Amino acid sequence: MLFVLFLFRVVNETLESISLDLGFSGSTLAEGLVVSTCLGGAFLGSVFSGWIADGLGRRRAFQLCALPMIIGASLSASTSTLGGMLLGRLFVGTGMGLGPPVAALYVAEVSPAFIRGTYGSFTQIATCLGIIGALFIGIPAKDVPSWWRVCFWVSVIPAFLLAILIEFSAESPHWLFKKGRIVETEEALEKLWGTSHVKSAVAELSKSDRGDELDKVKFSELFYGRHVRVVFIGSALFSLQQLSGINAVFYFSSTVFKNAGVPSDIGNMCVGIINLSGSVIAMILMDKLGRKVLLLWSFFGMAIAMGLQGIAASTFLSSSWRVYLSIGGMLLSVMTFALGAGPIPGLLLSEIFPSRIRAKAMAVCMAVHWVINFFVGLFFLQLLELLGAQILYTIFAAFCLMAVAFVKKNVVETKGKTLQEIEIALLPSD
Structure with missing residues (x-):
């Protein structure tokens, strides 16, 4: 997902010069539209x-993701x-929305259980590299x-490489198996894990239901009945991730450094x-300590980090x-976010669903x-002016503590378990 964050951060770093060249300098509405149009496209893509x-x-979903980018x-x-x-940003946003969930699915479905967390962390590392690359280029x-x-022209390169190179990658064995394409499933498993693991992997896949094409999933099924609990956990985790205030930290980081003379x-x-650095540490620990x-x-x-920033205000x-x-609170927020709240929700959800x-x-x-990302970005500066930094960072700290309680009560450990074992353990009988 390096190219996804690269394209998003490119605008953040160059917005001032873009506004001057295109004649909307000084218009906060136009500048906001350049950013928010991308987020709106991301919502549609997701x-x-x-x-x-x-x-x-x-x-094919990866390739379709690269095309609008x-x-x-x-x-x-x-x-x-x-x-x-704005039209270009809408296309970019659509690709941004499509890419991350497909990446999480693909990584979870092609990775062996004992190193799935490590592979899942590569998505967050690619995100970090995309941010650093955009900062450097800008x-x-x-x-x-x-x-x-x-x-912008440079940002076309990684998207183009994705569209080409994914053609040489194996398709998800889980998707092939659901489609009833058993021979292709075995070929994909052999390519990914080696011949000796094919029979055991196919037997493991057989434990979960097959036949999605015969029994289509209705949108309403995600919100009632036997699936509602895992969908609620997933939605709540992503909501708490955004309400933790991490994007506010990123938005406000330049101001904090300027006040410090940096x-x-x-x-x-x-x-x-x-x-x-935090993402690399998370990669090392993911399959040792667990999600x-x-x-x-x-x-x-x-x-704790948000509390420090509240005290600083x-x-x-x-x-x-x-x-x-x-500065210390801001850097601690980024480090601790990268250790878990950043990389884990996407991986965990692809495991528990x-x-x-x-x-x-x-x-x-x-x-x-x-949606939560959009509203945090939209209202952060207004809330900062209305409530003040001390109260606002205290609210973020409260959301982080709520997340601790929520995770402790609702999240199950998936370390070292196959996707089929997790499904059997979580899904209640009819």
Whole structure:
């Protein structure tokens, strides 16, 4: 998912020069539309991702995800009007919404149980690399006229590579098996895991229901009956992830560094490196400590970090202490988020959803993710002005503690278990 975050962060780093070149400088409405149009497209892409992934397969869904990214980035790079930029951002957002749930599905379904967490962490690492890449590419934008167009053209490259290289990857054995394509399932398993594991893997797949084509999943099934609990857990996890305040931390990081006298470019690069470091540590620990333990400590660490930033906003501390606590709290938020709350929800949900509803349930939960993301971005500055930083960060800390309680009560450990074992353990009988 490197190219997804690359395309999103490219605009964040170059928005000022884009607004000057396209003639909407000073219009907060136009600048907001450039960002929010992308999020709206992401919502649309995520809503339909499950049906696309189930209908066309995981590989074709990846290629379909790359297509609007290529079109959107090209439109954005070559446009001379605000309307052209908004259309390009809508295409980019559609690809952004389609990509992450398909990536989570694919990683969960092609990975052996004992290292599924490690492989799942690569998605978050790719996200971090995309952010760092966008920051690095965007550095000359303030000094070089129209450099933002170069940034968009560069962002076409990883999307194009995805569309081409995924053709050489194996299709998901789970998807092939659900379609009744047993010979192709065995070929995919042999390519992924080796000949010696094919028979045992097919036997494991046989434990879960087959026949999605004969018994279509209705949208309403995700909200009542035997599936409602896992869909609720998934939606709540993504909601709490966004309500933890991590995006507010990213949005506000430049201001925090400026107040400390640190150039925003250097500061944001530090945030990117901290995020990457935490993700690498999570990759190492995911299949050793387990998902639930990392989630618990991640949200608890974020609660402490938000508390530090709330204290930093108080008036009884000296200005130097406020700066130290603000920067320390921000970096701690990023680190603890990367250790669990960032990489785990997407992986965990692709593990706990039954095979029959996995793609469509992921689509619903990712749609919730983008809606909450949109409203946090929309109202953060207004709430900051209305409530003040101290109260706002205290609210974020409270959401993090709520997440700790929710995870402790509702999340099951999936470390080392096959997807079929998890499904059998979680899904109640009719």
